[in-house]
Amino acid sequence: MQDAITAVINSSDVQGKYLDSSALDKLKAYFATGELRVRAATTISANAATIVKEAVAKSLLYSDITRPGGNMYTTRRYAACIRDLDYYLRYATYAMLAGDPSILDERVLNGLKETYNSLGVPIGATVQAIQAMKEVTAGLVGPDAGKEMGVYFDYISSGLS
């Protein structure tokens, strides 16, 4: 896993240089948003179950997916879906705190599409639910932190697509 600081340092180290002004600007931007990130993470962790529930209500409930024959039908599969959404929310929050998406590649997206395809989990509907979490989260944490979280929800969505 990488974060905004190690990303900048690693790329300077590869070139055997001190941080140049663009690297320093990236660090400054990251440090300047530190408080925002920590506050957003606190709000998200206190409201995680609500975020998932509202996102499901916005995107999946009362669709064919929750009816007999749908992939969320049966309590076991419904619970697996909710659990997956909670994973996405938690890992997007980690990535937002780190200011870097690498944790998503390593711990979430690696092999996920293949798993979904082999189980018949619909990817389009999953992406819709992730996008619904993005909206619900932005509503809770405000536009600036919401935009930052949006980067990582979108990263998961495009990694799945």
Ligand SMILES: CCC1=C(C)/C(=C/C2=NC(=C\c3[nH]c(/C=C4\NC(=O)[C@H](C)[C@H]4CC)c(C)c3CCC(=O)O)/C(CCC(=O)O)=C2C)NC1=O
């Ligand atoms: C932390 C990283 C991580 C991820 C991301 C993860 C995902 C993940 N989701 C799974 C299943 C599943 N995922 C879903 C999800 C859904 N079905 C729908 O129709 C909805 C659109 C969607 C929810 C948004 C369902 C229903 C299953 C169970 C499928 C089955 O067993 O038939 C499985 C198969 C094993 C299991 O059932 O636990 C994995 C590995 N596991 C991990 O360890």
